[in-house]
Amino acid sequence: MTDKKPLKARYHHGDLRTSLIQTASSMLKDHGVENLSLRKLADQVGVSRTAPYHHFKDKNELLCAIAEQGFSHWKLQMEELFENPDLNEEQKLRAFIHGYITYAAQNPEMYDLMFGRTIWKQNSATDSLKDIAYPTFQFQVKMTRDWQHKGLLPARLDTLRLSQVTWGTIHGIARLLIDGIYADAGHIDEMCETALRMFVIHNQQIG
Amino acid sequence: MTDKKPLKARYHHGDLRTSLIQTASSMLKDHGVENLSLRKLADQVGVSRTAPYHHFKDKNELLCAIAEQGFSHWKLQMEELFENPDLNEEQKLRAFIHGYITYAAQNPEMYDLMFGRTIWKQNSATDSLKDIAYPTFQFQVKMTRDWQHKGLLPARLDTLRLSQVTWGTIHGIARLLIDGIYADAGHIDEMCETALRMFVIHNQQIG
């Protein structure tokens, strides 16, 4: 009886790992990676500073876990888009570009974590993260091939190179936006449309 | 006489500011931003930990000064390219794309500092840095307009949007490379060529 104190006072948290990821995601979104410390996180969750180390080897593992969650959401969002039967192929491509950049603009810190150097630069990604991220990267290639076959993207270009360039384009625009180099998010629509024209016009030429 | 000891033992360094920037640039290149600390830097230069604060308000100012130097070099390199009389316009565009991405691939840490969120995200750039960086950004627009007029890039697209997209493309490819998402630098040539075709083919259609 007495050990059923209010939750906060219990010795074992119950689901600390999940709580850490959730709270960390929220702190990340609100205050950026540079203001996300394990100590503040532990404090926020109401646990001692080293408790997180029983669930994550180090800070990097925590960040990878957050990124994993980001990829899950992102994947859902993208699948939803591609399963929409009301859109033709060009509309899907347009919606993909727009959805991609909008996601980045609305979740800049998460996007940076998912597709930025913090995790990938030193090859510090967890196996678990790679398991969900790599298929996402390859999804990009698969879609490119599809669009080539359907005549939207130029078929004569190597699929892998083309997907690197098209992904590079939307990734680059997203980065310019979220890194504050082009801080003006008001022109997202126009930029997406311009990118789309650059991608697709080829088709009219060869199709 | 006695105060003309070997340089290292003198109380005043002589040209500490310059030394700090130089050494910091070198440490940046070799070990990355995350391993560049003011204390290690001061130690390397042979000066006390707080000496740098008489030349830079804080770490951010030091980073801005390093980036400034990066922009100077970058600008020189690009100007050299554009003043080459042996290249026609398409060759210049090709050389620009290739030079841009190669610069990033060869100076990943400097590139990240110059065009990354560390400095720009929180609008923490020094006035001095802005003075050299902003013209560089606008140079991109000017070139785009030139290439539009010369028929290389589609004239009907808005110059500003087009330049954002083309810059986004090469910036994005550069980032994918240096952030380790596409770690394979062996395909730079092919990616550049693919990007070029995506940019230029328009011209054949409208020209």
Add this chain to the structure above:
DNA sequence: TCATAGATCTTGACAGCGTCAACATCTTAC
């Protein structure tokens, strides 16, 4: 010439960080 103001450099100190080691407490499985 020389004092003095200002530039430059020093040591000391502080709080915040990630992380390890050692110990406490709870849960679970035999």
Add this chain to the structure above:
DNA sequence: GTAAGATGTTGACGCTGTCAAGATCTATGA
């Protein structure tokens, strides 16, 4: 019901950026 393991705690360490106060040198003007 006890032993093992999972989970949580406190203490400590070295690293970081930065401030404050004092030391030393340089340059300016009387």
